[in-house]
Amino acid sequence: MSGWLCLCVAIVSLLLAVVCVSYYLGLLSDITVLAGSPPIKKITFAYKFNEGPYKTCAQLLKESRSIGPKLSCIGVFYDDPKKVPGPQCRYAIGSILSEGQNKADEELMNRYETSGFNIFSFPEVTHVVTTSLPHRAFFSFLLRVRRVYPRLELYIKERRLCAHPFLEIYSEGQVQFMAPLARQGDFYVPEARHVDRRLSEEELHSDTDVSGADSNSEYSSGSGVFLSDSRDTSPAASSVHSVDHRGRSSGGYSFKELDLEQPGRHTEEEKESFHEDAVQKSLEVPTQEWLGVVGGEE
Template sequence: MSDWVSLCVVISLLFSLLMVAVYFLYSGLLSDIIVLTGSPPVKKITFAYKFKQGPYKNCGQLFKETNSIGPKLTCIGVFYDDPKKVPGPQCRYAVGSILSEGEDKADEELLKRYETSGFNVFSFPEVTHVVTTSFPHRTFFSILLSVRRVYPRMELYIKKRRLCAHPFLELYRDGQIQFMAPLARQGDFYVPEVRHVERRLSEEEELHSDTDVSGADSNSEYSSGSGVLLSDSRETSLGASSVHSSVSPLEQGDRDYRGRSSGGASSKEPDWEQAGGQQDERKESLHGDSEQKNLVVPTQQWWGVVGGEE
């Protein structure tokens, strides 16, 4: 009798291990990751978002919130800082949902719902070249796997080709997590709250440092955290968005993990709060220590070195 019980236990254990292995494989454990330089996965977009500064681990709640308002919309996360070089409380990100793409109009009812919930509205331009790849988004574990697998590949690709690519965007739709980092017009991918943070940091540094010794320009908007010099002008005006929203600085967050199923096609909603706890691992997997040379737009070291593209 005891032998029969032992055999049942062994069979159950083997079956459980088999199910776990199948789950991991289905989640994308062995999926090919092909990093390319090419056209972006989206055109010009208008999106509702909330901006936060602090640990990326907290962004899962934002994905959950934005998905609850527009469950059929594509969720987007934009990550501005390298958590290996920027303290967690200072890391910046924006999370929201895409309201319209290209020349399409945003749904007015959805727009009002987002604005009522405290979201702002902004537009990103369409660019011709980005560093991009994708990863299957089939289960919650797909999000964790993308942390471990995608960002090291993107880092290596950017470093080898000495590219200037930032910030990093993630889009969740059609059962895929689409990753992209623009190679041009990077300043246009920084939401207005980032500029507010830059100005505040600049003012604080001006109060606590001797500008004559440092030689720093007190009016500079150079971010000591992200290493990005932001211009006051946008080729696509900040006010030219097809949808308006008053921009009010929102509380901000850092780097562990978020996740969110793309709007329309997904039948399962991932646990965004659990996903938030993995953001640090994913970002730390990406960031390298390459030095910068001849940058047209100064960027963080982990974004690589410019290779002739702005």
């Protein structure tokens, strides 16, 4: 009898331990995805850019923490690993030096720069898609892959939102996830723009060789996002208007909802008139040279 009692106590204790560990790791945490205010304000951060599978970002995260152990860390992920090969996935990892009106510590900033980190700033936006999860070392990575990002993807898809790139802010035992709904182009570090332009130019040359004519695409390689040539600080000028391959605008409205005409519905007279207008405008407006698909700073 005492043996059975000890066995029952051991089983109950084991189950309680499993529940406690699962709760601590966030396995039982409810994931609530919302569209609202961002978890961070305008930030200045130190970062290193890399291309490769996202699971390899742990080393950069460790390096960044070793320089500023008290700082919140940040990860910015630009590509969908389901659509972009692992070696070509772009990401930036670093630490937040200042937020809002606070100024960054010059000495700490110099330490990061000496270690090969770059300095960049993200603006504060009014609306983002966001959620959070407890941050518990390696297990948090598994939870992000298996639980968080599928929820974020479903939320964005159901509401036909244009939200990119994905940011992760690691602070005080929590991971804050956010994807901006406006000014997305301002969240692309210069290296990400250069890689985008390089890949797009390669695709452009490939298309030219096959078709014998140049054909610029409006989409950035892999992510389907058009980026402007400059990072304007004004919300109106720096907003990025992206259109995905199904014809959605950045606000998530379809052609049908906007009552726009679909291609192929013009009459012959309309086509001829449109062609004449286009020729006339081409004579009046000087030709603008585009650097591949995505403009960027040299």
